[in-house]
Amino acid sequence: MRPISSGILVAVALALLSPLAAAQILIVTSARGAIGELSRQQAEQLYLGRTRSLPDGTPVALADLPGGRVRDRFYEQLTGKNPSQIRAYWSRMVFTGRALPPQQAENVRELGARLMANPNLIGYLPAADADPRMKVLLELP
Amino acid sequence: MIFPPLQCARLLLLLLLLFAAFRPAGSAAADAGTPELSGFATLGAVTTDRRDMWFTRSGVNYPGGGDPDFSPDSLLGLQASLRLMADNDITLQALSREDGTNSYDPRVTLAFFRQTLAPGLSARVGRVRAPFFMLSDSLHVNYANPWVRPPVEVYGLNPFTDLDGIDFIYHARIGALDAEIHPYYGHSAISFPQGKARLDATWGLNLVLTRGGFSLHLGHADARFRVKYRDPQHVALAAGLAAIGLGSVASDLSGDDGRTSFDSVGVQWDDSRWQVIGEYVRRRADRYVTSSSAWYLSVGRRFGAFTPYVSLARQILDEPVARATIPASMAGLEAGWKAYLASRNNAQRSLTAGGRWDLSPTAALKAEFTHARLDRDAWGSYFPRDKAQLAPIEGNTANTLSLSLDLTF
Numbered sequence: 115m116r117p118i119s120s121g122i123l124v125a126v127a128l129a130l131l132s133p134l135a136a137a138q139i140l141i142v143t144s145a146r147g148a149i150g151e152l153s154r155q156q157a158e159q160l161y162l163g164r165t166r167s168l169p170d171g172t173p174v175a176l177a178d179l180p181g182g183r184v185r186d187r188f189y190e191q192l193t194g195k196n197p198s199q200i201r202a203y204w205s206r207m208v209f210t211g212r213a214l215p216p217q218q219a220e221n222v223r224e225l226g227a228r229l230m231a232n233p234n235l236i237g238y239l240p241a242a243d244a245d246p247r248m249k250v251l252l253e254l255p
Numbered sequence: 256m257i258f259p260p261l262q263c264a265r266l267l268l269l270l271l272l273l274f275a276a277f278r279p280a281g282s283a284a285a286d287a288g289t290p291e292l293s294g295f296a297t298l299g300a301v302t303t304d305r306r307d308m309w310f311t312r313s314g315v316n317y318p319g320g321g322d323p324d325f326s327p328d329s330l331l332g333l334q335a336s337l338r339l340m341a342d343n344d345i346t347l348q349a350l351s352r353e354d355g356t357n358s359y360d361p362r363v364t365l366a367f368f369r370q371t372l373a374p375g376l377s378a379r380v381g382r383v384r385a386p387f388f389m390l391s392d393s394l395h396v397n398y399a400n401p402w403v404r405p406p407v408e409v410y411g412l413n414p415f416t417d418l419d420g421i422d423f424i425y426h427a428r429i430g431a432l433d434a435e436i437h438p439y440y441g442h443s444a445i446s447f448p449q450g451k452a453r454l455d456a457t458w459g460l461n462l463v464l465t466r467g468g469f470s471l472h473l474g475h476a477d478a479r480f481r482v483k484y485r486d487p488q489h490v491a492l493a494a495g496l497a498a499i500g501l502g503s504v505a506s507d508l509s510g511d512d513g514r515t516s517f518d519s520v521g522v523q524w525d526d527s528r529w530q531v532i533g534e535y536v537r538r539r540a541d542r543y544v545t546s547s548s549a550w551y552l553s554v555g556r557r558f559g560a561f562t563p564y565v566s567l568a569r570q571i572l573d574e575p576v577a578r579a580t581i582p583a584s585m586a587g588l589e590a591g592w593k594a595y596l597a598s599r600n601n602a603q604r605s606l607t608a609g610g611r612w613d614l615s616p617t618a619a620l621k622a623e624f625t626h627a628r629l630d631r632d633a634w635g636s637y638f639p640r641d642k643a644q645l646a647p648i649e650g651n652t653a654n655t656l657s658l659s660l661d662l663t664f
Contacts, residue, residue, distance in 0.1 A: 157430065164426045167374045181616050196466060196527045198613050205663050206399040210293055210384050210392040211346040211365050214336050227417035
């Protein structure tokens with residue numbers, strides 16, 4: 115029998131430690147906002163800084179949650195990039211002036227306040243934190 | 256102008272204080288009307304096992320300055336962006352690093368106004384990054400690179416990093432493929448130990464195709480090209496050539512009348528575990544500098560926060576700066592001519608093994624070891640430690656160790 119590689123052991127340990135029923139993440143905007151629909155592809159283009167508006171010309175501002183599990187999972191599911199890839203990617207985009215970084219919300223509650231204040235802002239949060247003032251544009255995964 | 260280290264440290268401290276004073280607190284940072292401040296820094300040290308040569312980045316830093324040498328990679332960059340309306344903004348970036356004239360004076364590396372013209376299409380006017388390479392975007396932002404620095408064989412072939420002019424960036428989605436079309440026009444200038452150089456009427460076009468973790472880059476640029484050398488070696492040689500009726504050769508070494516073109520082809524593959532990066536570039540010039548081509552291939556593998564990598568790189572001389580037939584009786588001039596051509600030729604090959612350790616979401620520590628062999632008629636990415644030394648450095652091999660700490664904030 116071949117010895118089990120340490121890589122497999124690490125992978126198994128990680129799989130056991132991460133909660134299997136990880137909460138769904140929603141992309142939301144204000145219920146009274148300017149954004150009616152958002153496809154997954156549009157969301158990906160926006161959160162990779164490749165575009166700053168919808169195909170109909172509506173400008174879109176982006177909000178980020180602070181660094182952590184929700185943010186890491188959001189980018190992983192939407193863009194397929196892991197946390198270190200997305201950090202390198204965004205530092206390249208920002209420091210060459212390719213794109214302005216998303217606004218950084220302090221937490222989910224503060225994100226809600228920002229969404230109410232800006233009709234063109236979109237953000238993401240765990241499904242359990244959504245409230246009726248928000249419109250759900252996309253569910254991940 | 257030569258800055259003593261203390262003065263450099265004071266300057267950086269001043270920049271940091273200004274930065275701290277004007278950085279708005281927390282959440283307000285991103286709101287319209289408030290500038291967003293951010294920055295990046297690298298503290299890097301380089302040492303080589305040769306007592307007779309310095310590692311240097313052609314056109315980027317000034318050779319030497321201590322062993323270990325902190326000048327090839329260390330830098331501090333600060334950036335401010337201001338959203339004006341929903342579809343336009345301005346960005347300013349200042350960078351302090353040793354430049355080719357041994358000065359740490361901060362210089363403006365970005366200063367542009369951007370307007371979104373249509374969905375996916377924006378124009379920038381002012382000083383933007385000159386996008387000659389696949390990784391031009393992260394030239395100063397070492398945190399965004401897997402290595403301590405992009406391979407010098409390739410990235411040394413075109414040291415112009417700023418472009419004063421205009422560019423357009425257009426993103427189109429074709430099925431699962433993302434296409435970026437990036438035309439640009441402008442001019443650019445740099446200084447280096449032996450003189451200064453300028454690109455005028457530069458126009459270029461880049462195309463980047465991305466699908467999932469795979470990305471293909473194609474780039475082409477053309478420019479008018481001026482070089483002014485003022486080092487004693489050049490002055491003596493030009494006088495020697497003119498004295499024996501080879502003034503036309505001398506006018507191919509330095510002047511206002513060059514044409515140059517630059518091509519780059521690159522691929523990146525990143526599946527979250529493996530990271531494969533390869534790039535080929537070709538510089539053509541009708542005078543003043545060599546026509547050369549170069550490539551590298553790098554493979555890295557992520558193990559959690561640790562990413563070891565190996566890369567191979569090569570720069571080849573295609574055409575020397577100029578050709579001259581020097582009479583056999585002029586042995587001194589002939590030797591001077593050969594030495595001159597070698598000092599303008601960066602051809603070498605290298606093998607690098609290193610590792611990147613992501614300390615935190617904003618910091619990475621890197622170490623790499625490079626074994627380089629200079630071509631028989633080239634200085635490669637090295638410079639003689641003592642300008643009067645008798646033994647030439649051409650054809651030498653060197654082992655170089657580089658350490659760096661990269662930050663973004």
